[in-house]
Amino acid sequence: MKKRKYLFLPLVLSFLVLLLALCIFGIVRYFALAEGEGFQSEAFFRVLWETLPALGVLAVLGLFALVYLALSVAKPMKKMRMSVEKTAQRVTNGAERPVPVGAGCVGKLSDALVAEEGEIAALLAAVAKESDAQAAEREKLSAARAVCAVVAPDTIGLETLTYGVRASILRVPSVGADFCDAFALDGRRVFIAVGDVWEQGLSAALLSARSVRTLRENIAAGHTPAQALSALNRALIADGSGGAATVFCAIFDSVSGELHYANAGHLPPVIAGEACSFLRMRAGAPLGFYADAEFSDETFGLHAGQGLVVYTDGVVNSSDGKELFGYGRLLSTVQKYYANALETENVAQGVLAAAEDFAKAEDDRAVLALFFPAGVRRLLSAERSEAEKMRELLENWLHEDPRKKNIQIACEEIFANIVEHAGAKAIQINCEREENSFIIRFTDDGEPFNPLQTDPGDPYAEENKGLTIIRRIAGEIFYRTKQNLNVLTVRFPIIKGL
Amino acid sequence: MDSDVPARFRAEGELQMEINKITDGNAVMLSLSGKLDASAAVALSAAVEEVAEDRDLVMDLEGLEYVSSMGLREIVRASLKMSAKGSFSMINVPAQAADALRMTGLYEKLNVLS
Numbered sequence: 001m002k003k004r005k006y007l008f009l010p011l012v013l014s015f016l017v018l019l020l021a022l023c024i025f026g027i028v029r030y031f032a033l034a035e036g037e038g039f040q041s042e043a044f045f046r047v048l049w050e051t052l053p054a055l056g057v058l059a060v061l062g063l064f065a066l067v068y069l070a071l072s073v074a075k076p077m078k079k080m081r082m083s084v085e086k087t088a089q090r091v092t093n094g095a096e097r098p099v100p101v102g103a104g105c106v107g108k109l110s111d112a113l114v115a116e117e118g119e120i121a122a123l124l125a126a127v128a129k130e131s132d133a134q135a136a137e138r139e140k141l142s143a144a145r146a147v148c149a150v151v152a153p154d155t156i157g158l159e160t161l162t163y164g165v166r167a168s169i170l171r172v173p174s175v176g177a178d179f180c181d182a183f184a185l186d187g188r189r190v191f192i193a194v195g196d197v198w199e200q201g202l203s204a205a206l207l208s209a210r211s212v213r214t215l216r217e218n219i220a221a222g223h224t225p226a227q228a229l230s231a232l233n234r235a236l237i238a239d240g241s242g243g244a245a246t247v248f249c250a251i252f253d254s255v256s257g258e259l260h261y262a263n264a265g266h267l268p269p270v271i272a273g274e275a276c277s278f279l280r281m282r283a284g285a286p287l288g289f290y291a292d293a294e295f296s297d298e299t300f301g302l303h304a305g306q307g308l309v310v311y312t313d314g315v316v317n318s319s320d321g322k323e324l325f326g327y328g329r330l331l332s333t334v335q336k337y338y339a340n341a342l343e344t345e346n347v348a349q350g351v352l353a354a355a356e357d358f359a360k361a362e363d364d365r366a367v368l369a370l371f372f373p374a375g376v377r378r379l380l381s382a383e384r385s386e387a388e389k390m391r392e393l394l395e396n397w398l399h400e401d402p403r404k405k406n407i408q409i410a411c412e413e414i415f416a417n418i419v420e421h422a423g424a425k426a427i428q429i430n431c432e433r434e435e436n437s438f439i440i441r442f443t444d445d446g447e448p449f450n451p452l453q454t455d456p457g458d459p460y461a462e463e464n465k466g467l468t469i470i471r472r473i474a475g476e477i478f479y480r481t482k483q484n485l486n487v488l489t490v491r492f493p494i495i496k497g498l
Numbered sequence: 499m500d501s502d503v504p505a506r507f508r509a510e511g512e513l514q515m516e517i518n519k520i521t522d523g524n525a526v527m528l529s530l531s532g533k534l535d536a537s538a539a540v541a542l543s544a545a546v547e548e549v550a551e552d553r554d555l556v557m558d559l560e561g562l563e564y565v566s567s568m569g570l571r572e573i574v575r576a577s578l579k580m581s582a583k584g585s586f587s588m589i590n591v592p593a594q595a596a597d598a599l600r601m602t603g604l605y606e607k608l609n610v611l612s
Contacts, residue, residue, distance in 0.1 A: 078562030198571040200536065246602060265602035287584055289574050292609065313567050324564070324594075362535070363566065 131144040161376040162254040168366035177204035178312045178366035193249035194310040207243040225262035226295040236288035244288035273306035304374035314363035373433030381422040410470040422446025444489040450479040525554040531561025534569030544574040552583040560590035
């Protein structure tokens with residue numbers, strides 16, 4: 001079609017120029033040949049005979065122009081008329097339409113438009129009505145999301161020196177209202193809950209709100225997780241609205257490592273660590289159905305370095321049309337994040353990303369990860385300004401140790417060396433206390449680099465003071481690479497009497 | 499055997515499910531096949547709604563490929579509705595649905611016949 005457009009102008013111009021030239025030639029030639037006054041037919045026919053080839057060319061050019069007009073104007077107009085008639089036919093469910101009577105393409109199109117005027121208006125009204133219904137649906141959803149955003153935020157980040165909780169929820173329109181909750185009960189205990197509400201829209205959001213509030217109130221009042229679930233179950237049944245939910249909730253003690261938990265029909269959480277497995281627990285029953293449902297308090301001892309990953313069915317039931325994401329993929333994804341020390345804290349986001357890579361979400365997906373690091377742990381960006389956070393960490397952790405100042409200086413120098421020379425993006429500091437030692441471990445994702453093997457230079461110079469101190473007071477310094485990460489471990493013997 | 503002509507419901511949406519209903523005397527059997535997700539749950543709810551409370555309802559899940567939590571909710575609601583005056587039971591529960599029922603603690607409560 002584009003080529004035809006570019007051909008049309010030269011075609012018309014050639015036609016006009018040739019026509020003009022032919023007329024001038026004919027007039028001049030006629031007067032040259034004509035002898036005497038009046039119409040000289042012999043001269044006229046001779047001129048006609050001489051211009052015959054040029055007339056032929058003109059005719060061909062004219063024919064091309066006509067074909068072009070037919071293709072570019074008449075045909076689309078006919079198509080448009082048929083489309084208008086067809087649309088109106090659909091609106092009136094196949095009823096007979098009056099046949100257009102106008103002459104030519106433009107006339108027929110005009111007739112078609114006039115004849116279908118009512119139906120087109122009805123169609124437009126129907127589209128507008130549909131838009132109104134969609135707008136109303138959107139409003140409902142946004143109301144539901146507004147409630148969710150207040151009572152069940154899409155992300156949770158709770159960090160202390162001895163534990164951490166991170167949660168993320170991926171919400172999809174119109175379906176359920178999964179919720180995650182976490183709050184510190186005191187300096188050492190944290191309450192976590194994950195729920196899958198068996199409702200939709202605004203009622204689901206309100207049920208989420210109610211569940212979170214009831215659980216919090218019961219736990220804050222000193223009830224156990226099972227007692228809190230029983231209270232919520234009674235409340236939902238008494239309510240009579242038919243709302244139901246599965247909930248896993250637990251109180252974690254970050255000093256003893258004990259996880260006190262109870263389950264109401266929720267999927268088994270993953271115990272995450274070097275080896276991952278599912279937490280064994282009694283199923284209980286979904287809340288809101290059975291007044292006689294029993295919920296049990298159970299206990300599991302987490303080891304330092306382990307964690308707990310709680311999720312909703314939107315994760316494992318993700319379907320790519322052939323199979324489900326399933327429990328195997330869930331375990332291997334959690335395992336992958338726990339195999340890389342710098343990635344562990346991204347496990348909640350990582351599980352959501354893996355499920356999304358597998359299949360687009362058709363149900364809410366929620367993942368909550370509880371971390372119980374060995375000792376204290378902090379993940380820092382590899383920037384000089386982050387050294388301040390490490391200083392604070394050591395300040396709190398080393399308490400009254402007389403070597404605190406020296407250990408801080410030494411660690412700051414190791415940190416600076418990693419930032420300067422390793423090209424790392426992230427550095428994780430782990431501080432553990434074993435029987436007779438403080439252990440500080442630096443893990444970074446830079447090039448293989450031992451921060452203690454920089455040019456020693458003058459050991460008494462101010463900039464080398466930290467490494468000199470470390471070599472003097474550290475009981476053991478050990479560097480290795482593990483899964484493309486640099487791991488530097490420094491052990492300081494605990495001085496007797498501390 | 500005086501059985502009705504099977505009534506067929508088809509759920510809207512991308513994942514679809516079919517429900518065949520057979521009435522034999524006082525007993526009604528709903529055979530579910532396909533995927534019982536949130537939109538299919540609406541169709542199941544409508545089918546159960548048509549069954550009188552004093553009947554014996556049997557759900558045949560042989561053709562069920564997948565059941566979501568919204569689907570489980572409709573099954574529980576059906577059992578609660580029927581168990582007051584009539585009865586509710588399930589047969590041919592496939593592995594995925596049985597796992598979902600066990601993990602939610604519903605397997606024992608829903609009268610699964612095997």
